[in-house]
Amino acid sequence: MICPNCSTSLKRTERTGQVCSHCDRRFALDPRLHGTGMHDVRIRRCADSLTDDGRLKVTVTQLWYRSRTHSSSWPAKKARGVHRGISWLVALSVCAGLLALAARTGGAPAFWCGVGAVLVLVVPKLVPYERARPAGSRISPSEYGFRGLMTREWTSTYGGLPPGVVDDAGPAPRGTAKRPDRPRAVILCTDHAVATFLEANGIPRRLRVVLLEADPDHAHEEFG
Structure with a gap:
């Protein structure tokens, strides 16, 4: 630099x-x-x-x-795939069933049930899943x-x-000149930074107008 x-x-x-x-x-x-x-x-x-x-x-x-x-x-992005919790719930249920079957049998069937139980536990990691994401x-x-x-x-x-x-973190500065008795117009401003800008440059005084700052959601109430 x-x-x-x-x-x-x-x-x-x-x-x-x-x-x-x-x-x-x-x-x-x-x-x-x-x-x-x-x-x-x-x-x-x-x-x-x-x-x-x-x-x-x-x-x-x-x-x-x-x-x-x-x-x-x-x-925004919608969720895609199978939720991890559901994948693991299914995998653990199948794994438990295979292990129970292996305990009841013996020899080659028990061996392959054990292998199947191990492989089932790998499946949740291979199933794609993307979380939902809000727009931002x-x-x-x-x-x-x-x-x-x-x-x-x-x-x-x-x-x-x-x-x-x-x-412009605080209130908009006010000019030293008093407000005109018969202003030409009223400026209703709903942006604090803009209101501060106008006051700091003396725009209301030079144009003989009144500047009112209002909340955007309640601006219509200023003249109610």
């Missing part, structure tokens, strides 16, 4: 403890520890592209969308994980978030 302080290409042994061995300065993220693409130079580039070099404010959630490196999804998806890094990197590692290293990035 590239040191964000002196621009030196660092090997793993040259960045122990998230400190550059060339300039002795600390950096926040190491892709070996925090995941592919999670390093200071790339995160700064992502933040600069979103904020227009700091002239626009964006949220940590929006930076996460821009910084994600991998996403995948898979459909995976994003790397997760929103929770990325937020932790930015609010812990990044802020402890640089004293704050990248220029123009605001934390």
Whole structure:
């Protein structure tokens, strides 16, 4: 990775403890520890592209969308084959019957019953079975994980978030200007990150509108 302080290409042994061995300065993220693409130079580039070099404010959630490196999804899958429990139940029952038969007989019949009992116990391992799997998806890094990197590692290293990035974990910031007496419109926002973005950039004040944040499931009650 590239040191964000002196621009030196660092090997793993040259960045122990998230400190550059060339300039002795600390950096926040190491892709070996925090995941592919999670390093200071790339995160700064992502933040600069979103904020227009700091002239626009964006949220940590929006930076996460821009910084994600991998996403995948898979459909639901039904169970296939015979369940292991059923296979073993049948196998043990047949095995017990063969052993009982071997005990009652002798000679070659008893021998072959014993062999059959052993072979029956191998069958459950050979019968294919695939468990059911629900549909799902995976994003790397997760929103929770990325937020932790930015609010812990990044802020402890640089004293704050990248220029123009605001934390949307708490309530949306409110502008200092009072709400207009006769607003032109009302914006009902059901996404907290978007509400934080609009307030942080002073959009309601500039457009003379009122911004209301509501739960997506109860947005219709705001004007009830």
